[in-house]
Amino acid sequence: MINGSTKIFGIIGNPVKHSLSPAMHNRAFAELGINAVYLPFCVEDIASAIKGMRAMGIHGVSVTIPHKESVFKELDEIDPVALKIGAVNTLRFVEVGGYTEVHGSNTDWLGANRALQEKINLAGKKAVIFGAGGSARAIGFGLQEEGAQISLCSRTEEKGRELASKLDCEWQPLSEAELLKGDVLINATSVGMAPLEKICLISKNGLNNFNVVMDIVYAPLKTKLLTDAEDVGCTVINGLEMLLYQGVAQFELWTGKVAPVEVMRQELMKGTGN
Numbered sequence: 459m460i461n462g463s464t465k466i467f468g469i470i471g472n473p474v475k476h477s478l479s480p481a482m483h484n485r486a487f488a489e490l491g492i493n494a495v496y497l498p499f500c501v502e503d504i505a506s507a508i509k510g511m512r513a514m515g516i517h518g519v520s521v522t523i524p525h526k527e528s529v530f531k532e533l534d535e536i537d538p539v540a541l542k543i544g545a546v547n548t549l550r551f552v553e554v555g556g557y558t559e560v561h562g563s564n565t566d567w568l569g570a571n572r573a574l575q576e577k578i579n580l581a582g583k584k585a586v587i588f589g590a591g592g593s594a595r596a597i598g599f600g601l602q603e604e605g606a607q608i609s610l611c612s613r614t615e616e617k618g619r620e621l622a623s624k625l626d627c628e629w630q631p632l633s634e635a636e637l638l639k640g641d642v643l644i645n646a647t648s649v650g651m652a653p654l655e656k657i658c659l660i661s662k663n664g665l666n667n668f669n670v671v672m673d674i675v676y677a678p679l680k681t682k683l684l685t686d687a688e689d690v691g692c693t694v695i696n697g698l699e700m701l702l703y704q705g706v707a708q709f710e711l712w713t714g715k716v717a718p719v720e721v722m723r724q725e726l727m728k729g730t731g732n
């Protein structure tokens with residue numbers, strides 16, 4: 459029941475219509491009996507949106523494309539890993555001496571790490587990441603926070619080498635994917651998602667060189683990569699787990715309570731038609 463004490467949270471981005479976060483967070487608030495609501499806000503002008511949210515007493519928001527980088531200049535405080543990653547996906551509005559400060563952090567890497575840590579202890583492990591985009595960057599810095607040794611493998615050499623140099627790690631072209639070896643393989647490209655759902659960037663032979671395989675694509679839930687990896691005996695993790703745990707980390711940051719993980723997972727499954 460919404461009343462005069464209801465706390466307001468939300469997601470800012472453009473577009474936001476497709477977002478699964480409102481269903482996930484609202485279900486979590488209801489499950490724990492927290493008087494709060496999470497709404498979608500389609501935002502073009504990020505500076506005006508932050509100013510408005512500060513003035514209106516919004517408590518926290520998720521940030522999605524295209525504002526994960528442009529929001530930086532509106533923030534009073536940025537957490538050190540988000541700074542390294544160069545992207546923020548979570549804002550908290552914090553009262554400090556009568557002024558509302560906006561604090562930014564990144565939970566994408568926490569989501570990826572927690573999804574992986576359910577299956578493997580990352581410290582000292584070797585992880586190969588396919589891709590050199592925003593997610594590869596967040597996951598790469600995140601794995602290093604956990605003490606994993608990473609290398610990148612991607613399509614466009616210049617972009618791949620640029621990210622590898624920021625991460626201070628090796629880079630290989632996709633043509634050499636079959637030769638790579640490691641404990642963990644993570645697909646952080648959009649390959650596997652429609653219209654590329656029949657494509658996999660590595661053969662079953664190459665997958666034999668890994669123990670755990672995570673795909674961050676979550677539609678379909680079982681990508682060709684995960685089907686092939688399972689066929690050769692790898693432990694697999696689907697893309698919904700990263701999405702779930704980045705939301706779990708946001709919820710815990712905003713509420714200070716342990717998130718109801720199972721009901722949040724159920725909402726995501728429903729939202730993706732599974």
Ligand code: NAP
Binds near residue numbers: 614649
């Ligand atoms: P991005 O910044 O646009 O990066 C996309 C990456 O995919 C680039 O490295 C690109 O290669 C590569 N790529 C695209 N098509 C390719 C192809 N045909 N062959 C080889 N590489 C290809 O996107 P992003 O934000 O990192 O997101 C990547 C995927 O992750 C999307 O499908 C997104 O929906 C999903 N995602 C999932 C979660 C989750 O929580 N599960 C979170 C964020 C994103 P180049 O380097 O050559 O450009």
